[in-house]
Amino acid sequence: xxxxxxxxAVRVAVLGCGTVGRALVGLLLDDAAGIAERSGVRLALVGVxxxxxxxxxxxxxxxxxxxxxxxxxxxxxxxxVVELIGGLDPARELVEAALAAGKAVVTANKxxxxxxxxxxxxxxxxxxxxxxxxxxxxxxxxxxxxxxxxLAGERVQRVTGIVNGTTNFILTLMAEEGVxxxxxxxxxxxxxxxxxxPSADVDGHDAAAKAAILAxxxxxxxxxxxxxxxxxxxxxxxxxxxxxARMGFVVKLLAVAExxxxxxxxxxxxxxxxxxxxxxxxxxxAFNAVFVEGEACxxxxxxxxxxxxxxxxxxxxxxxxxxxxxxxxNSAAPAPPRGxxxxxxxxxxxxxxxxxxxxxxxxGVLAAVATAFxxxxxxxxxxxxxxxxEEARLIFLTHTxxxxxxxxxxxxxxxxxxxxxxxxxxxxxxxxxEPSAAAVxxxxxxxxxxx
Amino acid sequence: xxxxxxxxAVRVAVLGCGTVGRALVGLLLDDAAGIAERSGVRLALVGVxxxxxxxxxxxxxxxxxxxxxxxxxxxxxxxxVVELIGGLDPARELVEAALAAGKAVVTANKxxxxxxxxxxxxxxxxxxxxxxxxxxxxxxxxxxxxxxxxLAGERVQRVTGIVNGTTNFILTLMAEEGVxxxxxxxxxxxxxxxxxxPSADVDGHDAAAKAAILAxxxxxxxxxxxxxxxxxxxxxxxxxxxxxARMGFVVKLLAVAExxxxxxxxxxxxxxxxxxxxxxxxxxxAFNAVFVEGEACxxxxxxxxxxxxxxxxxxxxxxxxxxxxxxxxNSAAPAPPRGxxxxxxxxxxxxxxxxxxxxxxxxGVLAAVATAFxxxxxxxxxxxxxxxxEEARLIFLTHTxxxxxxxxxxxxxxxxxxxxxxxxxxxxxxxxxEPSAAAVxxxxxxxxxxx
Numbered sequence: 001x002x003x004x005x006x007x008x009a010v011r012v013a014v015l016g017c018g019t020v021g022r023a024l025v026g027l028l029l030d031d032a033a034g035i036a037e038r039s040g041v042r043l044a045l046v047g048v049x050x051x052x053x054x055x056x057x058x059x060x061x062x063x064x065x066x067x068x069x070x071x072x073x074x075x076x077x078x079x080x081v082v083e084l085i086g087g088l089d090p091a092r093e094l095v096e097a098a099l100a101a102g103k104a105v106v107t108a109n110k111x112x113x114x115x116x117x118x119x120x121x122x123x124x125x126x127x128x129x130x131x132x133x134x135x136x137x138x139x140x141x142x143x144x145x146x147x148x149x150x151l152a153g154e155r156v157q158r159v160t161g162i163v164n165g166t167t168n169f170i171l172t173l174m175a176e177e178g179v180x181x182x183x184x185x186x187x188x189x190x191x192x193x194x195x196x197x198p199s200a201d202v203d204g205h206d207a208a209a210k211a212a213i214l215a216x217x218x219x220x221x222x223x224x225x226x227x228x229x230x231x232x233x234x235x236x237x238x239x240x241x242x243x244x245a246r247m248g249f250v251v252k253l254l255a256v257a258e259x260x261x262x263x264x265x266x267x268x269x270x271x272x273x274x275x276x277x278x279x280x281x282x283x284x285x286a287f288n289a290v291f292v293e294g295e296a297c298x299x300x301x302x303x304x305x306x307x308x309x310x311x312x313x314x315x316x317x318x319x320x321x322x323x324x325x326x327x328x329x330n331s332a333a334p335a336p337p338r339g340x341x342x343x344x345x346x347x348x349x350x351x352x353x354x355x356x357x358x359x360x361x362x363x364g365v366l367a368a369v370a371t372a373f374x375x376x377x378x379x380x381x382x383x384x385x386x387x388x389x390e391e392a393r394l395i396f397l398t399h400t401x402x403x404x405x406x407x408x409x410x411x412x413x414x415x416x417x418x419x420x421x422x423x424x425x426x427x428x429x430x431x432x433x434e435p436s437a438a439a440v441x442x443x444x445x446x447x448x449x450x451x
Numbered sequence: 452x453x454x455x456x457x458x459x460a461v462r463v464a465v466l467g468c469g470t471v472g473r474a475l476v477g478l479l480l481d482d483a484a485g486i487a488e489r490s491g492v493r494l495a496l497v498g499v500x501x502x503x504x505x506x507x508x509x510x511x512x513x514x515x516x517x518x519x520x521x522x523x524x525x526x527x528x529x530x531x532v533v534e535l536i537g538g539l540d541p542a543r544e545l546v547e548a549a550l551a552a553g554k555a556v557v558t559a560n561k562x563x564x565x566x567x568x569x570x571x572x573x574x575x576x577x578x579x580x581x582x583x584x585x586x587x588x589x590x591x592x593x594x595x596x597x598x599x600x601x602l603a604g605e606r607v608q609r610v611t612g613i614v615n616g617t618t619n620f621i622l623t624l625m626a627e628e629g630v631x632x633x634x635x636x637x638x639x640x641x642x643x644x645x646x647x648x649p650s651a652d653v654d655g656h657d658a659a660a661k662a663a664i665l666a667x668x669x670x671x672x673x674x675x676x677x678x679x680x681x682x683x684x685x686x687x688x689x690x691x692x693x694x695x696a697r698m699g700f701v702v703k704l705l706a707v708a709e710x711x712x713x714x715x716x717x718x719x720x721x722x723x724x725x726x727x728x729x730x731x732x733x734x735x736x737a738f739n740a741v742f743v744e745g746e747a748c749x750x751x752x753x754x755x756x757x758x759x760x761x762x763x764x765x766x767x768x769x770x771x772x773x774x775x776x777x778x779x780x781n782s783a784a785p786a787p788p789r790g791x792x793x794x795x796x797x798x799x800x801x802x803x804x805x806x807x808x809x810x811x812x813x814x815g816v817l818a819a820v821a822t823a824f825x826x827x828x829x830x831x832x833x834x835x836x837x838x839x840x841e842e843a844r845l846i847f848l849t850h851t852x853x854x855x856x857x858x859x860x861x862x863x864x865x866x867x868x869x870x871x872x873x874x875x876x877x878x879x880x881x882x883x884x885e886p887s888a889a890a891v892x893x894x895x896x897x898x899x900x901x902x
Contacts, residue, residue, distance in 0.1 A: 004876040027747060039603040040787035093694070134601060142593065142601035150585065151592035152490040154476070178454040220489050282733045294476060296765035297591040297755065301530060303730060304751035314747035318601040331782040336491035390591050 007181060008444035010043040010324035013072045015094060016084035016130035017057055017065075020135070021109055024082065024316050025310035037316070041324040046073045059123045073098040074322065080323045082316060083107040092116055099123045105322035107134035108316055114225035117216060118338055125171055125335045130326055132319035132333065137210045138163050138288040140311035141304040142318070145218040147292070152336070155295040158220040158258035160429060163210040165192045165306040166201035166232050167253040171271075172284045175250060176242045178418075181236060193286055204230035204269040207255045214266040214290065215257035221341035223257075223267055229346040229423075230269035240356050240424035243395050249273035250281040254429060264344040271426050273354050278430040292431050329335070347404030352381065352431065354397055355406075357413055361392035365418040369411035372416065376409040377401070393423065460495040461775035464523045467535035468501045468508055470587070471559055474764035475533065476511050485524065486768070492775040496521045501873075502771035514899050524549040531774045534558040535768060543567055550582065551576045553784070559586035564859050565660035565676035568667060572786050581705055582707045582782045583770035588661045589739040591762035592755040593769070598668040598743070603787070606746040607669040609709035611880060616705040616737035616757040617652035623702075624671040625692045626701060632687060644737055655720040657679035658706045666708035666718040672792035674708075680797040681720035682876075691875035692836055696848050700724035700805075701732040705880060717795040722877050724734050724805050729881040730760060734803045758767055798855030803832065803882065805848055806857075807874035808864055812843035816869040820845060822869065827860040828852070844874060 028045045030207065036042045047058055057065070064073055073081050073094050081098040083105060085091045085384065091112050098105050107113065107369035113120070113136045124131035126290050134144045138161065143435045147156075162168050166188055173184040185202065188194035200206050206278070208228040214351070215223040226438055233253050242252050257267045279301045283289040288306025293299055305311035326332050359365045366383070373380055379399040384395045399405070413419050463479065465472055474641070478486070479496045487493045499511055500520035508516070515524055524532050524545050532549040534556060536542045542563050549556050551574065559565065564587045575582035585595040589612065613619050617639055624635040636653065640644035651657050666674040679758075684704050692702050702793035705723045710716060730752045734740040739757025744750055756762035763859045777783050812818045817834070824831055830850040837844045849857070857876070864870050 024746070030602075031606070034606065038605075038787065040785055106604065141751060142753075145601055146593035147595065149773055150596055150766070153482075153484065153768040154489075154765055155482070163859040166500040240739070281731065284728075294765065295473070296761045296768070298759070298762050298765075300592060300753075300755035302593075302751075302753050305749040307696040308749070310747045311749045314605055314749075314863035315601070317604040321603040322600055325785040326782075330869075331777075333782040334491055336489065336775040343813040417819065 001260065007042065007328050009042040010327055011044050011046045011079045012082060013047040013049070013075070013078045013080070014045065014082045014084060014346045015049045015069050016086065017048055017060060017070070019309040019350035020312045021048070021084040022057065022059065022318065024084070027313055027317055028438070029059070029441065039307070039319055039321045041328065043324060046077055047075070052209050057391065068375060070097065073103065074101040078103055079327050080104045080106060080320055082320060083109055083112075084316070085109070087111055088091055089113060095120060096123060098448055099129060102129055104128055104132070106132045106316055106319040108133065108312055110136040110209045110213065111225070112205070114212040118211060118222035118318065121338070123334050124332070130323045130332045130406055131335075133213070133318050135312045135315035137144050137213050138303065139262045139303070139308065140291055141288060141290065141302050141306065143214070143302050144217060147214070148333070151292070151297065152205060152295050153295060156292060157295060158293045159214050159215060159218045159290060160211065160280065161290040162205045162252055162288050163254045163255050163284050163290065163306065164201055164253060164282060165288055166198065167207070168194045168283065168288070169286045170202070171233060171251050171253065174236075174238055175245060177206045178238060178242065181234065196297040202234050203232035204253065207253060207269040211255035211257055211267050211269055211294055214255065215265060215341070215420055216338065218257060218292070219259065219265055219341070220336055221265065221338050223265070223341045223343070227341070227343055228269060231271060233271050236271055236424055236426070237356075239386070239393070240354070240426070243356070244273050244354065246427070247397070248276050249428070250276055251426065252280060252283070254280075256429065259345050262350075264342045266344040266349050268346065268349065273426050273428040274430050280430065282358050297444065325336045347407070349401070349403045350400050352398050352400050352428040353406055354396040354426040354428055355410070357396070357419055357439070358421040359392055359394055360418045360420065361389050368416055368418055369413060372409050372412040373398070375412070376405040376443070378405050378409050389435055397428065452616065458493065458779050459671070460493040461778050462495050462497045462530045463533060463771060464498040464500070464526070464529045464531070465496065465533045465535060465705050466500045466520050466523070467537065468511060469535065470760040470761045471767065472499070472535040473508065473510065475535070476761035478764055478768055480510070481491040486558050486772070490772045492772055492779065494583065494771060494775060497528055497588065501636050501705070514548050515540050518864055521548065522546050524554065525552040528751055529554055530778050531555045531557060531771055532769060534561070535767070536559055538562055539566060546571060547574060550578050550580060553580055555581040555583070555778060557583045557767055557770040557774055559584065559659045561587040561664065561764055562676070565663040567674035568664060569789055572789070575783070576786045579783055581774045581777055582786075583774055583784065585770050586666075586763045586766035588664050589741055589753075590755065590757040591765045592753050594665070594739065594741045595668065595847055596667070597753065599784070602743070602745060604750050607743060608746060609707070609744045610665050610669045610741060611666060611731065612661065612706045613703055613731060613734050613739050613742065614706050614757065615652055615658045615704060616739055617649065618658070619734065619739070620644045620737045621653070622702050622704065623683060624693070625687075625689055626696060629689060629693065631689045633683065647710055653685050654683035655704065658704060658720040661819050662706035662708055662718050662720055665706065666716060667789065668790070668793070669708055669743070670716055671712065672716065672846055673789050673791050674716070674792045674794070675902055678792070678794060679720060682722060684722050685721055687875055687877075688829070688873050690837070690844070691805075691877070693807065694807070695724050698848070699727050700879070701729060702877065703734070705731075715793045715795040717800050719797065719800065724877050725881050731881065762900065765883055774902070775859060777817040798853070799856045800859065801851050803851050803856050805875065805877040805879055805881040806861070807843045807869040808847070809874055810843055810845055811871065812867045813869065817845065820864060823860050823863040824849075826863070827856040829860050847880065
């Protein structure tokens with residue numbers, strides 16, 4: 001214990017005092033001795049910057065509160081700056097100022113890291129200080145550090161994450177209670193899992209930012225959130241969630257980053273059919289999980305709470321301790337250089353699809369629909385009719401197909417007189433698509449077999 | 452990239468060239484440029500120590516092979532020593548010599564770390580070098596680093612792991628195929644998952660070593676493998692695996708380390724009933740997973756391949772890169788001091804139990820059995836009879852009970868004339884035991900309600 005006592009306390013400033021900020025301040029103040037004993041470093045909270053310093057905050061001593069974040073991030077008394085303001089502005093400017101002033105920075109700001117992570121990392125690296133952001137993806141789950149350190153030498157092939165708890169809660173409710181998207185969203189809003197304006201979650205913006213961060217780390221390249229094509233969960237009918245379940249699948253909103261042919265990278269967010277036996281299928285409610293596939297490590301999954309004040313503060317605290325250790329030993333976490341990302345155009349991404357097509361229940365419809373698939377080289381693996389008359393839907397599972405071809409098929413289907421509406425379009429992940437003699441259909445043969 | 456080129460190569464020596472050693476040597480030699488690009492450090496393999504240097508090893512250049520490990524671990528040309536010999540002797544002596552000579556050491560040796568981890572960590576700390584052992588527990592799964600770094604400040608409450616793939620494979624086969632323990636073991640042996648002498652796995656020795664390592668890290672104390680009481684899976688009848696399934700549970704061999712009242716620690720290995728909806732229940736076959744519960748982080752689970760040459764080599768490689776980074780920056784991973792562990796005596800551990808009692812199928816038996824439970828303050832939550840006549844079994848789920856009381860009950864039951872045999876004794880984990888008015892039974896009332 002002598003070792004600890006000799007080391008000076010590492011001085012921590014916190015920017016922002018919302019849910020996560022209050023939880024972190026609580027841990028730092030109420031459990032200071034425990035943290036020192038467990039971690040071997042003493043942390044001293046020296047300031048909390050807030051927008052309105054006149055507002056009283058329970059549990060935060062008034063003398064620690066300041067309205068001037070800019071002064072705090074360059075204060076010579078500060079070793080580690082924790083940015084919990086969120087958003088791009090003024091967070092970016094404050095983080096840059098802190099790094100330039102030689103402070104280590106810990107942030108939970110996914111939007112900031114997704115948009116400016118590579119340039120901030122370069123600034124940190126040039127200053128010889130840490131920029132750590134474990135809490136920016138999947139809350140309390142250790143995923144950033146494992147990707148950066150444990151898997152530093154690994155040839156990662158694919159990272160697939162349930163990284164948005166709101167949408168996973170909604171989809172779990174739809175699957176388990178059979179309720180509509182609208183009702184599930186209402187329940188999520190009632191419980192505080194979803195915002196009044198839920199678009200950041202349900203349209204996939206949040207997941208896209210996290211996909212960009214995971215892709216950048218796993219593949220050592222610079223990917224920004226705006227590079228990530230996304231499809232939200234708003235258009236998924238309850239009937240398709242139920243159909244997927246009958247076929248042995250669970251619907252999940254996934255962030256996917258994978259190496260494809262030629263070393264190009266595909267990064268994307270979309271609702272997906274996951275086989276019920278896949279580890280990601282058992283991630284229920286507001287939980288998050290990230291599934292990593294690598295050449296040597298095989299399959300890994302890291303699971304836990306993706307949001308909430310305390311879980312997020314826990315991840316921030318781990319980073320603060322890491323930064324404090326590095327501070328005391330005058331080192332910084334390694335930050336391998338990143339190359340530019342070569343991203344596969346979305347139309348070139350290939351996977352099997354689940355497609356639901358609402359049709360007139362009359363002879364010849366299937367032939368017309370199957371002909372459209374065949375014309376665009378989209379091979380059908382299975383088809384089933386669900387419902388009759390006005391409710392008739394054809395549900396297709398395809399073999400692995402090019403997204404551009406699937407979209408062309410859908411456009412053609414939408415123009416067929418017998419097609420009332422194209423319904424859910426969901427990618428199937430986590431299955432090995434090995435066409436065999438038993439396959440229903442192969443490209444070119446679609447019409448012949450099915451019609 | 453200039454940064455990498457300026458740094459010198461970090462020189463790595465490997466002791467032992469079995470399955471993991473060969474996999475690691477393959478990665479270091481075949482993917483040297485890729486590892487440097489992804490991790491930012493250049494690694495140079497400078498020697499491989501083996502017992503018989505005259506034996507040809509495919510993929511290992513003859514000029515790297517030596518029979519003299521002792522020379523290699525003190526060679527001034529070596530920066531990082533990787534110990535993959537296994538067992539205590541001569542591994543311990545070689546690791547100590549390497550640390551004393553100022554080398555960073557990476558080991559996958561669970562037996563060594565479980566028996567001498569604290570003293571080796573002290574030696575490493577005194578020498579200012581790394582002792583890293585991610586691969587010693589749960590193969591490729593990042594669990595050591597998350598516990599030591601991500602959760603450095605966390606108040607961990609419980610760590611529950613499926614850390615032995617052999618027994619999980621056997622139990623999965625028993626549950627899913629309905630086969631006997633003997634047949635499942637035979638299949639595991641045929642597939643190479645179990646040794647010809649399977650006792651290290653099936654009797655829980657391997658899991659106990661890993662439980663000690665996890666407990667030491669999670670609770671910052673010194674626990675050795677021999678401190679860990681263990682119960683193996685050999686005595687579990689297929690009928691109880693099936694009964695557990697009917698009740699909504701899966702049987703798993705678990706390593707458990709938890710804080711109990713008064714800050715005492717309980718560390719143990721036993722077959723357990725896990726609720727089917729618990730994340731650990733979905734860990735099938737030879738996979739491993741570690742479930743962590745902490746005050747701030749909530750529930751985390753880390754899942755992946757627990758054994759095998761490449762997955763284990765992947766974890767070793769992550770550690771080697773970490774040690775290499777630290778070497779180049781003249782630092783070492785933080786090693787918080789550890790206090791002595793205050794271990795709860797096994798008889799004081801409390802949890803709900805599943806108990807199977809083979810009885811004569813005659814009136815009055817249940818009263819006699821229930822009286823024995825009541826006398827020892829073991830409260831029954833539910834009871835069902837399975838089978839008739841010669842096959843009759845009573846299956847009890849108890850409320851939370853003290854292990855000493857359960858053992859006393861079982862001893863009394865074994866002496867009852869109507870009891871043919873006490874069968875499976877399995878702990879129930881992952882349930883919140885909240886006695887309510889609906890509970891079948893309370894201490895003292897057992898006989899009255901059930902008889």
